[in-house]
Amino acid sequence: MEKYKHYTPVTHYWILSLGRNSKKLIMVLSDLIALPLALWSGYALRLAEWWPSSYLSEAWLLFLLTPVFGVFIFMRLGLYRAVVRFMGAQAILSVCKGVVALAVLLWASAIVLNIQPFPRSVPVNFALAALVYVGGSRLLVRNYYHWLLRHYIEKEPVLIYGAGGSGVQLATALGSGAEYLPVGFLDDDKALWKSTVNGFPVYDPSNLKELITSHGITHVLLALPSVSHSQRRSILEKLSEQSVHVKTVPTMPEIISGESVDSLRDVSPEDLLGRDTVPPDMLLIETSITDKAVLVSGAGGSIGSEICRQVIQNKPKLIVLYEISEFALYSIERELQELLTTRGLSIPLFPVLGSVLDPDRLDRVMRRFNIQTVYHAAAYKHVPMVEHNVLEGIRNNSFGTKVIAEAALQAGAERFVLISTDKAVRPTNVMGATKRLAELVLQDLAQKGGTTVFSMVRFGNVLGSSGSVVPLFRQQIREGGPVTVTHPEITRFFMTIPEAASLVIQAGSMAQGGDVFVLDMGEPVKITELAKRMIKLMGEEVKTDQHLSGIEIQFSGLRPGEKLYEELLIGDDVIGTQHAKIMRAQEESLGRDVLQNILAALNESLQTGDSERARALLQEAVSGFRPASPDVDWLYQEKTEKARKPLH
Structure with a gap:
């Protein structure tokens, strides 16, 4: 649900709160005004007069028919189903098709109605003006809406790691959303540093600490679906040095299977451990x-x-x-x-x-x-x-x-x-x-x-198996800790x-x-380091003398039968x-x-x-079986306790 800032003006709040049907009605009404205006512009441009009354008086019926036909054509093309804030090339193409069709219909109507005089360049001028008025008005509304989203909706400032195609798609999608506000890209490509991609600056990842402070960054979104697990792990190790919540877009196979680029999720266990798989034989x-x-x-x-x-x-x-x-x-x-x-x-x-x-x-x-x-x-x-x-x-x-x-x-x-x-x-x-x-x-x-x-x-x-430490750690971090590890030196494959x-x-x-x-x-993974990295990548601090409010790591001691190294x-x-x-x-x-x-x-x-x-x-x-604990079988303990009880 969108969170409006407490100082949002009433007018802007009203616009942001409009329902879908109300927005459609506004678009229809604006076209009913824009199309007659475009027809007048066609005459004015052709005759170089603000009000060529002799021509306009003969064409009054066209001024009535044009907006009616226009709204009908735009409706058939699905222009009113398009969401203006997501309007792109496809919607502009629909406007162009509708305007051309309407210009042809205007020319045909003038012939059928025998409107004289009717300059032949009027339909062309009309088409150009209608394209500006109809298409341009939608682009203005889209930009205005995005401006409202940036200035009057509470959004988390984020950096996107990866200024490639996926990063650009993600920035575009987030710009229309109500949760995250992109403020720039991070990228390892030195050629992109200090340049602008999709209207956002590209930064050197080594400047992340300064960017967090200057922009109040709360999240870094990883938009690198094609990189290997080892590359992803290397990037995450750098990001884990800062207490910033890291989320990632789906991998390329998941995107190919139909998942959206902007389907953000927490960093997966595979990302944390960075293990590249070998394709199966x-x-x-x-x-x-x-x-x-x-x-x-x-x-x-x-x-x-x-x-x-x-x-x-x-x-x-x-x-x-x-x-x-x-x-x-x-x-x-x-x-x-x-x-x-x-x-x-x-x-x-x-x-x-x-x-x-x-x-x-x-x-x-x-x-x-x-x-x-x-x-x-x-x-x-x-x-x-x-x-x-x-x-x-x-x-x-x-x-x-x-x-x-x-x-x-x-x-x-x-x-x-x-x-x-x-x-x-x-x-x-x-x-x-x-x-x-x-x-x-x-x-x-x-x-x-x-x-x-x-x-x-x-x-x-x-x-991810039942009892695995990764989902357990994630749950403990979300609940505010503590994160429980059995021993500081325990490692696992x-x-x-x-x-x-x-x-x-x-x-x-x-x-x-x-x-x-x-x-x-x-390589074996040290569980304590895994816990620390997860805490950092979920935007929290590890509790230390310097960060008393952070997530505490508690060592509970090795459990019966558990060993440090496998x-x-x-x-x-x-x-x-x-x-x-x-x-x-x-x-x-x-x-x-x-x-x-x-x-x-x-x-x-x-x-x-x-x-x-x-x-x-x-x-x-079993060769080498050396029990790490005494017999702690529940029934054996019961039998032992009974044997110890004195007879009465």
Whole structure:
């Protein structure tokens, strides 16, 4: 809603408050006046007289017909539907067409009505005058309206980073809006500095601090849809040195898909981390998906749902969405149905409720749909949650993987890909240990032979997933803080969900059996620095001794099972693949007898509810598992507390 300044004059306020129908009526009335005036101008210019009465008295009927015909023609051309403040070349062209048509009609009317004398140059002069009066009046109104917007509406002064085509479009759109007032451009091109683009000066980005002070800048709008993520990150690092709210226009692929340039939004996680993606190898994707029957377990989760989207886009024979959560299954099924409708695809889609711990149901599903490719994304992934629920973490992550993998093997599936994690490497928590045990199970199944090619893909944190720090930080900053970080030195690897899902699919197609693939996650990110950058880019200050009113960063301490640094490899033996972002790790495996004995003992611990023994067995099975915390399983704590109570 437009915010008018308290000193807005009544006349200006009335004009700004006019409704759409009132504005149309004013345009019609102005044309009814302008067209007879243009006809008089045509005579006056031809005869060099202010009032050629002998000529005008013969043509009085034309003065009545011209405005009526003119309004009708302009109405047919849609001139009264055009919004004057957005009037551009297309509207001027409509005015030109209408004026020419009216001039021809004027000449024809003079002949039909036998008006004498009627100089032949009058229609030409009329057309020129009408173009000025009708078109010019609209341009004057447009400029007047923009002047009102600048002077009498509360708008945030902003700088636009990028003086190219997108920046110019954005400045034009904002000039007609009621939220932001562009005061200039920032651009890295030295040739543009101190020049004017679209009526606005172009500044050196290094002068941002002075511009913020002199112009009261509150926002910088990033209008660089075509730059790479690394370039965008570099720009954002410079901007984050100042406490100014940064928003960005959509990327070029989003603009091509129909999103407007002026659809501003907060800086995305991808922008903050600046990771450039490698275009997918379509042959690798098609190998596992195109014309294949695909099953995705955990289809409603962060990774599972994105795999489903990418599977759909690559035209499988059918896709089975296997999910234990009814709501998650309903949500992804509805989204995929809409995607199929939008793209005009007719791919059989089967939402199936079920647990990965149900071997009979999995066997029936695999055989009923003749599944060829399985992406196993169902897992408990939140480290503290699994730390407090040890037995369920083992049951779901390790035994669940064993059950669904054996079902795929027995049904003759071609490929089985496990979504693993960097936390499986020298784990300090139960979640990571259960995922490493799941890897060991698949390595063992691969050694047994069979038609199913088993593989697993490790990667770090994905941006935007449930529990991800980026949306959490953004919410905390909007609420005024504090922003909570567990430890000042904690670092994590990050990747976007679409990139992770794409690389999982491509890695699975390269598998030969028992492969452990590791994704190139780039450089680890220090979470404290990420929090500080987000605070700055959202226009706030980090609380310090100099800025006591800023957003505070609080350190809550490492949670149970959490470690400061994540790794992607257990050993140093890694080889490249045909894809630049995918590596193949040469990891050790357990002997079959040793693994089966541990699994049997773990199953017994699950039956008896002994989380302490289960953790000990995980340490025996998983190389490098060193728990960072004591057993904090809720039921184990209850049992311990009961044991400590004296008997009465």
